[in-house]
Every structure is written in structure tokens, then in C-alpha cells.
Amino acid sequence: MTIEAITNYIQISDRLASSGQPEEHQFRYIAKAKYRMIINLAMPNSENAIPEEGYIVAALKMTYVHIPVPFEALNVDHLSNGSKISTTLYHENQLASTT
16 A cells, blocks of 8 residues: 555645545555654544544654644634644745645
8 A cells, every 4th residue: 555545645746745534554654755744634523533643643753733623614714824834834844744
């Protein structure tokens, strides 16, 4: 199996990709692809949420950031905050992957 098997995986650039929620074992593929960070936008009670996702990611030597976004009630503030965080991480040369 490869990283392309992750639900809705899209390679945006050589440093950035987006996807749906990876399955627990798929985080190994993300690490093997040399991504350095996972940004989880899902709510903790989302379908397929992995409660220990942060620990899994950290064990694979990647950085984990959780920004819970209620997609059913998305508003401008969520987009603005996400954009600010992404911009900051990008300029710090940290941004690698978004889930």
C-alpha cells in the first residue's frame, strides 16, 4: 500500500498534501514520504476519528497540530484562523501535510 491509498489524498506541491482521515496504519506511509507535520482539522468526535492520533504521529517523529473545525458550522473565523496558522507554519518552514 502507498500514501495514494489514503482517502482523498491530493499532492498539492512537493511539500504539501491534503487528505481525508488516514487509517491508523497509513500514518507510516505519510512518515515514509518524508512529511514532517500533520494538521488535523477534524472534530474529536468525527466519524473515523482516532483518539490517539497525536501519539501515533509523534511516535513517527512528525509534528501533530489539531485545529478542530466544525465543518457543519464553518464560518469566516475558522477560515481566518486556519489561514493564519498555515501561513505562520509555512514561513517557519514547518508545514508539510494537512489531514
